[in-house]
Amino acid sequence: MPIQLELKRIIINEIDEDQVIVLNEVDGERSLPIVIGQFEAVSIDRRVKQLSTPRPLTHDLIVNAIELSGGEIQDVLINDLREHTYFAQLRVRQAGELIEIDCRPSDAVAVAVTARVPIYVNESVLGDALDE
Amino acid sequence: MPIQLELKRIIINEIDEDQVIVLNEVDGERSLPIVIGQFEAVSIDRRVKQLSTPRPLTHDLIVNAIELSGGEIQDVLINDLREHTYFAQLRVRQAGELIEIDCRPSDAVAVAVTARVPIYVNESVLGDALDE
Numbered sequence: 001m002p003i004q005l006e007l008k009r010i011i012i013n014e015i016d017e018d019q020v021i022v023l024n025e026v027d028g029e030r031s032l033p034i035v036i037g038q039f040e041a042v043s044i045d046r047r048v049k050q051l052s053t054p055r056p057l058t059h060d061l062i063v064n065a066i067e068l069s070g071g072e073i074q075d076v077l078i079n080d081l082r083e084h085t086y087f088a089q090l091r092v093r094q095a096g097e098l099i100e101i102d103c104r105p106s107d108a109v110a111v112a113v114t115a116r117v118p119i120y121v122n123e124s125v126l127g128d129a130l131d132e
Numbered sequence: 133m134p135i136q137l138e139l140k141r142i143i144i145n146e147i148d149e150d151q152v153i154v155l156n157e158v159d160g161e162r163s164l165p166i167v168i169g170q171f172e173a174v175s176i177d178r179r180v181k182q183l184s185t186p187r188p189l190t191h192d193l194i195v196n197a198i199e200l201s202g203g204e205i206q207d208v209l210i211n212d213l214r215e216h217t218y219f220a221q222l223r224v225r226q227a228g229e230l231i232e233i234d235c236r237p238s239d240a241v242a243v244a245v246t247a248r249v250p251i252y253v254n255e256s257v258l259g260d261a262l263d264e
Binding site for chain 1: 170171190194196201203226231236239
């Protein structure tokens, strides 16, 4: 059963390329830190702060492409952890069907904050992450 | 009448944030240099070199999202230049209709090299760019 998470912190580190976002359980105490790239961290940060731009940025483009194609982003799911690497999916409703689009968690979270949809993680992934 | 361009050079500048891509006319001599961000330049460079990654990167995600939604990317078009800023569109065929999705030229070019579709520019944009 997937567990809902919310974006709690974005830790921007100017010295290093790798940045960290922390996702907290909505109905619990556990948290999931994920290392992401600088571009994705800045992109998520801009969206959380609702900074506007004259042209659609990359994650706006993803949301617009899906919506103009007739899809509705239902949620995003961090669905797997293999060899210290997280995997995720955008879950899109289109013509009554559920389409799962593979992506990295950083893109999934950036899309979730852009489209204002929930973020979920599989229980097994959250458990494995905390055991590492 | 749109003019077809091809990606000629990616100039990666490690000192500065701004990078340059140069698009050349396929049937002519004119070229169009566009200043883009570092992330987009690296993303285009990776695609041109066909470097593979274990997880879909952001521009793979855009292409996959459109294709899994039943769309076919026809081409990309750099359609406008206003106040020194270029505007572009992804042009997607879906169920016999043409959908135009606004984006930045850097995302358009990254999508074009990922999906292997042509890049076009409006004649007026190319003319205005060369007059600047």
